[in-house]
């Protein structure tokens with residue numbers, strides 16, 4: 176479960192490289208560890224971990240751009256394992272934190288005493304009033320995405336701004 180942000184290629188038991196997209200240090204969005212052996216034109220080549228002498232770590236600071244990758248940093252095999260273990264540890268902590276918040280968030284409708292159902296993301300248009308009018312000025316408009324939960328009995332709604340928690344909140348099936 177905590178391996179969702181870690182991919183072992185071509186297989187988990189004896190990978191040639193490992194891609195990490197979660198649980199990384201602050202400011203790093205992606206990391207790739209490749210297992211290597213000295214030799215070849217570039218000074219080293221990728222091999223299975225069981226045959227590796229050392230590892231290369233490359234990181235990206237931003238999502239979506241492969242061009243933003245760092246130059247490879249050489250790690251011992253022990254350091255490479257620790258890097259992966261630390262990412263796993265951070266992912267476990269994030270999972271625990273989300274679980275803790277979920278347990279704290281009350282999705283129950285206070286009037287009907289039943290849980291509100293997740294109905295998906297709604298876009299809220301916000302704006303400022305135009306000059307000399309109460310109508311919204313078009314240039315001031317912004318679309319805010321909100322995760323919405325609705326009571327199936329009375330229709331009251333509860334909203335969470337996008338970008339904070341993973342929705343639907345863990346353990347809650349979507350509809």
Ligand SMILES: [Zn+2]
Pocket residue numbers: 284285286287288326327328329330331
């Ligand atoms: Zn209700």
